Amino acid sequence: MIIFNQTNILAFNNFITIVMEQVGPRLSYWEYEIYFKDVDVFVIGSGIVGLSTAISIKEKNPLLKIVILERGALPMGASTRNAGFACYGSMTELIEDVKRDGEDMMLELVKRRFEGLELLKKRIAPEKMNFRHQGGFEIFRSDDMESYEECLANIPYYNKLVEPITGLKNTYTIADNQIESFGFKGINHMILNQGEGELDTGLMMEELILLANKLNIRIINGINIESYESSAAGITLLTDKNWELKSKKLVIATNGFSKNLLPNIEVTSARNQVLVTDPIDGLKLKGCFHYDRGYFYFREINNRILIGGGRNLAAKAETTDSFGINNMIQSALSQLLRTTVIPYTTFEIDRRWSGILGLGPVKKPIIEKIDENVVVAVRMGGMGVAIGSLVGSEAADLVLEA
Numbered sequence: 001m002i003i004f005n006q007t008n009i010l011a012f013n014n015f016i017t018i019v020m021e022q023v024g025p026r027l028s029y030w031e032y033e034i035y036f037k038d039v040d041v042f043v044i045g046s047g048i049v050g051l052s053t054a055i056s057i058k059e060k061n062p063l064l065k066i067v068i069l070e071r072g073a074l075p076m077g078a079s080t081r082n083a084g085f086a087c088y089g090s091m092t093e094l095i096e097d098v099k100r101d102g103e104d105m106m107l108e109l110v111k112r113r114f115e116g117l118e119l120l121k122k123r124i125a126p127e128k129m130n131f132r133h134q135g136g137f138e139i140f141r142s143d144d145m146e147s148y149e150e151c152l153a154n155i156p157y158y159n160k161l162v163e164p165i166t167g168l169k170n171t172y173t174i175a176d177n178q179i180e181s182f183g184f185k186g187i188n189h190m191i192l193n194q195g196e197g198e199l200d201t202g203l204m205m206e207e208l209i210l211l212a213n214k215l216n217i218r219i220i221n222g223i224n225i226e227s228y229e230s231s232a233a234g235i236t237l238l239t240d241k242n243w244e245l246k247s248k249k250l251v252i253a254t255n256g257f258s259k260n261l262l263p264n265i266e267v268t269s270a271r272n273q274v275l276v277t278d279p280i281d282g283l284k285l286k287g288c289f290h291y292d293r294g295y296f297y298f299r300e301i302n303n304r305i306l307i308g309g310g311r312n313l314a315a316k317a318e319t320t321d322s323f324g325i326n327n328m329i330q331s332a333l334s335q336l337l338r339t340t341v342i343p344y345t346t347f348e349i350d351r352r353w354s355g356i357l358g359l360g361p362v363k364k365p366i367i368e369k370i371d372e373n374v375v376v377a378v379r380m381g382g383m384g385v386a387i388g389s390l391v392g393s394e395a396a397d398l399v400l401e402a
Contacts, residue, residue: 027243035218039067039247041399042237044261046070046219047079048384049377050253051208052392055123057399058215066217067247069237071224075205076323077256078384081274081355083288083297083308084201086120086131088113088386090138090290091151091172091191094158101362103161109363111165113383114195116390120204123211123389129204134287136196137175140189141340147293148189155191166195183284185343198288198299199385228261230373249399251375253392256356257321258378265366267379269321270357273329274308276301277337278348291336298341304350305341307333323354357382365391369398 027036041057043050046068054066074080088110089097097106121131140148155172162171175192212219224240228250237245252258258267285300298307310329311318317326330352337347358379360366365387366379377395380387 025241035067035220036245038065039245040064041066041249041251042235042245042247043068043251043253044225045075045077045253045255045257046209046221047075047077047253047255048205048208048388049255049380049391049395050075050251051205051212052123052389053251053253053377053395053399054217054392055208055212055215056393056396058212058217060396060400062215068212068217068219069223069225069245070219070221073221076355077254078272078355078357078380078382079388080201080205081272081353082201082382082385083274083299083306084199084204084301084385085136085288085297085299086117086197086199086385087136087193087288087290088117088166088196090136090193090294091154091158092138092147092293093290095150095154096293097363101364105362105364107161107165109383110162112390113386114165116387117385119389119393120385124204124207126199128207130200131197132199133195133197135175136193136288136290137178138191138193138290139184139187139340140191141186142188144292145188148191151191168195171195181284182286183342183344184340186340196288198301200301201385204385225261228374230371235373249373249375251377251395251399253377253395255358255378255380255384258358258376259321262370262376262378265376265378266360267366268319268359270311270359270382271318271320271322271324271326272308272311272355272357272382273318273326273333273352274306274355275330275333275352276306276350277304278350279303280305280342280345280347283342285341289341296333296336298337305337305347307337307341309333321356323356325352325354367391367394367398369401375399 043054054068159170173192175190179187225237226240227238229236235247235250256269258265288299290297295312296309310332360379363381367377369375375395375398377391
């Protein structure tokens with residue numbers, strides 16, 4: 001027989017407290033009824049692909065209950081941490097893609113990026129995300145002449161290849177006459193992709209979230225999914241709070257963090273470094289710019305310069321899904337600003353950050369049904385702004401197919 005006294009009761013209460021801290025609070029009746037009862041589709045990840053998938057499903061079947069689960073306070077992988085480039089390929093990028101994956105795959109990817117951007121602009125009015133068509137420029141310094149000569153020789157051929165996609169007679173043109181107007185130093189040549197543009201990443205994501213809310217799609221932050229089970233009865237998710245959440249279907253749209261739930265998937269996490277300056281008076285820059293095969297990129301945003309990339313300088317260290325600042329790469333970004341981009345201007349850095357990409361052995365997203373109930377839409381390859389909307393639409397089709 002147990003004799004209850006003040007000591008026993010206190011010990012028991014301490015035990016219960018420790019267990020509850022480990023397990024987390026249980027869902028109340030109200031929480032379950034409102035948020036998690038009779039869910040048709042859970043989407044894991046609230047980035048551009050997760051939001052686009054949920055929106056596409058709801059547009060095609062308004063009666064379904066869709067819930068997006070996000071582990072962070074914000075969709076912090078890459079969707080709110082990128083440069084906002086609305087691009088479908090610089091000359092060196094396309095040439096590299098052909099060498100690696102072949103011409104057909106390169107053209108397929110250009111088509112997907114172009115169509116993805118068109119879908120994004122159809123879904124969100126360009127002015128609401130500050131979408132500007134000012135062109136995408138690729139810059140070449142004196143030590144890049146071999147690469148430039150290869151591009152120069154291929155411009156007529158590549159213009160002919162992409163014209164059916166872009167609708168532009170001359171997508172790529174020499175833009176050397178604009179070098180001086182931008183205030184660059186040490187730039188020998190520039191090639192313009194006249195169809196490219198840039199947008200405000202924050203406004204884009206805000207508009208997608210507003211659209212999701214308008215469609216009655218619930219977005220729940222702070223939910224970390226540790227594992228899932230798929231059976232004939234449907235989906236069971238286990239969270240870090242030990243909650244069991246059930247739905248009929250599941251979409252995994254976690255891009256650079258995919259291996260947390262899909263350890264065997266061909267996705268490599270890659271960290272990317274970014275910085276932005278304080279406002280600069282009289283800034284001459286217009287458009288978005290690529291350098292060194294796209295490994296470096298920069299643009300003007302609100303009279304500041306945003307510059308990022310340099311992952312190729314420390315590929316091993318940056319193969320990670322952990323956020324953090326790489327001082328060596330950040331220094332290289334600052335150095336490129338000082339020596340080449342704004343060499344005659346004094347500037348200060350406002351903030352530095354990193355984002356997590358999802359890369360693979362080929363430059364192609366994974367959009368597939370891995371069993372009857374689970375669809376995967378990951379591996380954006382740093383192209384999420386361009387292809388995310390289209391990937392979401394295709395993932396939705398897989399969810400809804402009979």
